[in-house]
Structures are given as structure tokens and as C-alpha cells.
Amino acid sequence: MEQTLYTRLGGQPGIKALVDDIIEAHMTNPTLGPRFLPYRERPEDLDAAKAHLCDFLGAGSGGPEAYTGRDMVAAHRGMNISATEYMAALDDIMATLAGHEIDDQTCKDVLMISFTLKSEIIGQ
16 A cells, blocks of 8 residues: 555654754745744744644645645735745755655655645745
8 A cells, every 4th residue: 555645754743844844944045034034033933834834734745634724825925925936945845855865756746746836826
């Protein structure tokens, strides 16, 4: 039986570790840092953002989590995210997956899913 994406990402603990490292990568990324660094001064907002992302990834990858946050368009509305920022975020995600030794097929699956969300994120 084939494992779900959720299982291949390490379940809840694996996804939490990935989210922590992805957000940290975004904070240190010169392209994304200006959007993410302010969260360091608002730890409660950072924790909420991480929890939403964990639930989003968990639910979207076949896990038991329930995502109750906004849809992608609503979550990114007014941010005017550029294609450059989107690609920088994807680069951080892929580098984080590699750093966690996630297998190639799982990385490709995450990349494919990410690209399906592109139009819901860029330019909103």
C-alpha cells in the first residue's frame, strides 16, 4: 500500500519541523525576509501562522488535521506577492525538504501541489 503524502512528510511531527524550518528560511531569505521578519517581534502571530500552516499542510497531504483558516486567495489578498517572491518561497521549501532528507518523489509531489496554488497566491 502506498503511503500518503502526510506519512511521507513525517506526519504531524515531521510537518511541524518542516514548517519551523521553512519559516526560518523565509526570515533569512533576502527576498522574503521583509515580509517574515516582523513576525519575530510578534511571537503570538508567528505561532498562529505556523499552526495554520501545519494544519493546511496536514489536511492537504492526507492527515487528520482540519484546516479552518482562509483559502489561499483570501490569505494572500492585498499582499501583491510577486513571481520572484513566490519562487523564492518555493526554493526555501524545496531546500528545507532536502535538508530533512525527504525523498525525491515526495519533493516532486510537494512542488506539483505548490504550483497548483500559484495563481491563488501571486498578485492577490
